[in-house]
Amino acid sequence: MAGLLWKRGTTLGEGGFGVVSLASTSNALFRGVTLPSLTALKSCDFNASQSLKEEVEILRMHSPYILHCFETNVSFEDNVNLYNLLIEYAFGGSLTDRLQNCNSLSEFEVNKHMKNVLLGLSCIHNKGIIHCNIKAGNILLVGGDKTAKIADFGLSVTLELGMNKTQGVIRGTERYMAPESVIKTEYSPQVDIWALGQTVYEPTCGNHCGKMQINSKLSSEAQDFLKKCLVKNPSTHWTADMLLNHTFLQNS
Numbered sequence: 001m002a003g004l005l006w007k008r009g010t011t012l013g014e015g016g017f018g019v020v021s022l023a024s025t026s027n028a029l030f031r032g033v034t035l036p037s038l039t040a041l042k043s044c045d046f047n048a049s050q051s052l053k054e055e056v057e058i059l060r061m062h063s064p065y066i067l068h069c070f071e072t073n074v075s076f077e078d079n080v081n082l083y084n085l086l087i088e089y090a091f092g093g094s095l096t097d098r099l100q101n102c103n104s105l106s107e108f109e110v111n112k113h114m115k116n117v118l119l120g121l122s123c124i125h126n127k128g129i130i131h132c133n134i135k136a137g138n139i140l141l142v143g144g145d146k147t148a149k150i151a152d153f154g155l156s157v158t159l160e161l162g163m164n165k166t167q168g169v170i171r172g173t174e175r176y177m178a179p180e181s182v183i184k185t186e187y188s189p190q191v192d193i194w195a196l197g198q199t200v201y202e203p204t205c206g207n208h209c210g211k212m213q214i215n216s217k218l219s220s221e222a223q224d225f226l227k228k229c230l231v232k233n234p235s236t237h238w239t240a241d242m243l244l245n246h247t248f249l250q251n252s
């Protein structure tokens with residue numbers, strides 16, 4: 001693989017689109033930027049790489065709260081042409097991994113992660129991009145301070161200028177999907193806010209099958225934050241920018 005700035009390491013996991021591996025770079029210089037010695041490599045068959053190619057544009061946005069893509073390239077491995085994204089390695093794994101390791105998170109930690117995710121959502125929503133698959137598994141913890149960053153834009157949609165919703169095929173993970181996307185396949189920035197509410201709801205309130213019951217042991221600020229995320233009527237929803245000013249996030 002002459003010419004590549006990285007060496008593929010162990011497999012971190014597999015998703016619907018392909019494989020994520022660890023990669024070492026020997027701190028190579030790429031376009032004036034020193035690459036971190038450990039990165040992640042998201043790869044898929046070149047012939048089925050359209051979705052990854054579209055994702056790259058978002059991962060190059062330079063938001064501290066969106067997983068960054070350093071470079072893209074094509075490699076020939078095991079007789080297959082692979083399209084690769086060299087992306088930040090999330091040393092802390094995903095929020096799902098974090099939850100599996102400790103069962104529940106303190107309000108302080110939830111608060112810190114949610115603020116970062118909302119900063120990322122504010123950035124994309126203000127550009128007309130809707131993630132459509134916000135969930136604990138797509139929130140990765142990066143760096144020594146485990147900064148929460150939004151990953152996996154494979155299902156994202158970009159709204160046309162002046163539009164505030166789009167209709168189409170069902171996108172997302174059922175458990176986290178807003179009522180309007182399940183019933184009418186409608187997508188607006190609200191679907192990401194609803195999914196974020198579900199992401200906080202599960203570890204803090206339990207995974208109930210019936211009626212939603214917000215845990216009364218949560219602080220009143222946290223309970224109100226959840227209610228504002230899980231508004232059923234999309235026309236009265238809170239935006240990422242409004243939620244960033246919610247009292248629950250003022251202490252993080």
Ligand SMILES: Nc1ncnc2c1ncn2[C@@H]1O[C@H](COP(=O)(O)OP(=O)(O)OP(=O)(O)O)[C@@H](O)[C@H]1O
Pocket residue numbers: 012013014015016017018019020040067087088089090091093094137138140151152
């Ligand atoms: N940058 C990264 N750093 C560390 N681990 C990662 C990184 N990107 C993905 N992973 C891990 O690799 C695995 C596969 O991730 P990926 O996002 O491709 O699939 P998924 O989210 O599990 O499934 P799907 O794409 O079908 O929703 C997951 O366990 C994920 O936490």
